[in-house]
Amino acid sequence: SAVISQKPSRDICQRGTSLTIQCQVDSQVTMMFWYRQQPGQSLTLIATANQGSEATYESGFVIDKFPISRPNLTFSTLTVSNMSPEDSSIYLCSVYGAGYTFGSGTRLTVV
Amino acid sequence: KQEVTQIPAALSVPEGENLVLNCSFTDSAIYNLQWFRQDPGKGLTSLLLIQSSQREQTSGRLNASLDKSSGRSTLYIAASQPGDSATYLCAHYILTGGGNKLTFGTGTQLKVEL
Numbered sequence A: 001s002a003v004i005s006q007k008p009s010r011d012i013c014q015r016g017t018s019l020t021i022q023c024q025v026d027s028q029v030t031m032m033f034w035y036r037q038q039p040g041q042s043l044t045l046i047a048t049a050n051q052g053s054e055a056t057y058e059s060g061f062v063i064d065k066f067p068i069s070r071p072n073l074t075f076s077t078l079t080v081s082n083m084s085p086e087d088s089s090i091y092l093c094s095v096y097g098a099g100y101t102f103g104s105g106t107r108l109t110v111v
Numbered sequence B: 001k002q003e004v005t006q007i008p009a010a011l012s013v014p015e016g017e018n019l020v021l022n023c024s025f026t027d028s029a030i031y032n033l034q035w036f037r038q039d040p041g042k043g044l045t046s047l048l049l050i051q052s053s054q055r056e057q058t059s060g061r062l063n064a065s066l067d068k069s070s071g072r073s074t075l076y077i078a079a080s081q082p083g084d085s086a087t088y089l090c091a092h093y094i095l096t097g098g099g100n101k102l103t104f105g106t107g108t109q110l111k112v113e114l
Helices: none
Strands: A004-007 A010-013 A019-025 A031-037 A043-050 A068-072 A075-080 A089-097 A099-102 A106-110 B004-007 B010-014 B019-025 B032-038 B044-051 B056-059 B062-067 B072-077 B086-096 B099-104 B108-113
Touching: A004 A089, A019 A089, A031 A075, A043 A068, A043 A075, A043 B099, A075 A089, A099 B032, A099 B044, B004 B086, B010 B019, B019 B032, B019 B086, B019 B108, B032 B062, B032 B072, B044 B056, B044 B062, B044 B072, B072 B086
Parallel strands: A010 A106, B010 B108
Antiparallel strands: A004 A019, A019 A075, A031 A043, A031 A089, A068 A075, A089 A099, A089 A106, B004 B019, B019 B072, B032 B044, B032 B086, B056 B062, B062 B072, B086 B099, B086 B108
8 A cells, every 4th residue: 555754743833934844655646636634633634735726625625724725646735824733733745545644744733 | 334342331440351342343244353553642453354255363362353244353351461552443444435444443442450
């Protein structure tokens, strides 16, 4: 299965700033997925990122808040914009191959 | 809306016990089901994938079964060890027009004590 390198692993950010999370996959994949896991909760899909087209966002998530780039078949970024304490979560990227594989997560704390 | 429920929500057992984690889902037309492990503050590690045509999968001390007709999956952990302490998540796939989509369960937080 694919190996995903995700960074940063954690960050503490000031409210009103933005953070960009990167995921690098060791093989080419058509779709990459971005998830959020709020404290004590399960995972919620934010968006699906396809190379060469705009990401598809799930209900409750918008591009202005969570812009996504997908410049090639092995790389994607998720930006959390204009952050507030409510954005404090673990953010994860994922790809589908023989089952789903996840990155190691980015633990974001907004103060 | 698809729902996936995991019981128990938390479990504490002494080392060496065999244990069963349960996952139930509302839609019997699932495609595949996957079990994950998550350590605190970390990403997800895939444990077992059960494809729709299969009824169970085994890896080492882990065995997962799938009964689509009753909407249930179980994860059996044999001879539990302190290193098994983590949150266990089940997730099922539903085929959509754009591929398949994961729906996660609520998780079981497991603690194995010495």
